[in-house]
Amino acid sequence: MKSLKAGLLAIALMAGVNHAGAQEVQVKFAHVGEPGSLFADVSQEFAKRANEKLAGEAKVVVYGSSQLGGDSELLKKLKLGTVDLALPSTVMSSVAPQFALFEMPYLIADRDHMAKVRDEVVRPQLYPVAASRGYHIIGVWENGFRQITNNVRPIKTPADLSGIKLRVPQGVWRVEMFKSYGANPSPMALSEVFVALQTGAMDGQENPLVQTYASRLQEVQKYLSLSDHIYTPAFVTAGLSWNRLPEDVREVLQQTAVEMESYALEQGAKLDEETLAKMRDAGLEINEVDRQAFIDASRPVYDKFIKDVEGGQGMLDKVRELQPAS
Template structure:
């Protein structure tokens, strides 16, 4: 039995009994933390979260443990965020789009065709711009320990290949609740349908939506190929993923515990991003082996021409253009 499997069994059996208990347990100086996320066990989020547990346990001489609940075991994306804000869950990890209702300026990270490449993403997330954006969590009850990633988003559907924008017209596409994602697909003539990630597979399987947009790694790990025939590498947006904790509980920790938790989360971000990047090509090949038809070179410039300018203009009308300008110049 692998470590991942053991952790999953332990998490599943313990979930019901632990939800109602205090999230941070202190006994003889020990700190027991719980973390939830919506992705499958096979995803890099789970792999690195388990690494965090091992590292925290080792570096603290057993004083800190991190119990990880994947697959939305502790609720969907908004539920876990609200649980952390309320103090009933210690740590949650999910995509940036689910935080923008609390901190609207974060919506800038989800603007279509904003990022040029992964180096550009890193310069933004790990520099002064990222520091500014993380300050948006002030006053929400949340503190961003680090920023992991979901990755480059691509379109899948069950009806037809998507080569150019006209191919998306009329398709009912699941999106995140992020305004930038919704507006972009409306501009393309699709029917954007926001829903939590934990509800997506069933919606695809039942035909409630025609398609969705996520990275190849997540499409593979979530087995979306079982309900989707066509994959188009549109790379229309990049999704960052804040790893958040309850701000008051972080402040109440001992200084050594707090510093170790933050340092481990930030090292975890580097590991998870690198792991995701390495798995992108192999996951694409695996999806093709599962029978998906992949359009590897869609007309991205045609997509960009329709959505990038108008969606950025909508953001700038509310927040100004300086943040977009800073990101473009990074």
């Protein structure tokens, strides 16, 4: 009888251990977007859809607003495996020079063009480059077409940027571009930009409209110049912890990240239109730029890309081949 009781106790204890060990896997997804930004919108929708499919086996938890760090810090945390997914954009050019393709001004014509570039350039050429650096891209979403705001004057031509202290994202290419236009660009984390503009440490910044508005930068800026100077994708990126996740969890995350690609483009277009109206209502003085003047002034950036980036000319040729007929 004693041995039977002991056996039943052992089984009960083992069941308890197994139950305790079957804890839900948490997938930490971090980004720098503020509430109301496209990053926040798409990542929350991604989490909702993925979690429905995962049905309790794992749970995607989103940490926005740079809660777990800025873009550069998040890349490091992906490498360490302390963050599972992140949404880097411009900063990917610091991972590998080939990602500077999306630092080339006026290269992406529209979102339909970007969808083709995503499928025919990013996946076959840039995914393997990222993988060789320890990053696993599972989807391409949107940061968006970038516009310039500042407190000095309306920007209509590159000459109007002369002497303006302009915040840019981390990465050397945006610095190079705005220097060639005559500005004084300084890389800075997005979380620091509001105070820098408020105090006058920076005169202006450039970001997609939705990111600008969600960060409340319209509250400390006077002029909005619709330049569309660069289109930046956002890369749903995993790191060291990816292969630690169960295979079926990885499959759901991958599938859902790709499923969200068209959603991100559609929401980006919708939010651009809505946000421009909000910017106007906020009292910003809005102007169009001389697009051709900016294109002409961008030649040095292209020359540097072709010279410095292995395979750069080939990627540019492919992207241009995919451009819509004019």
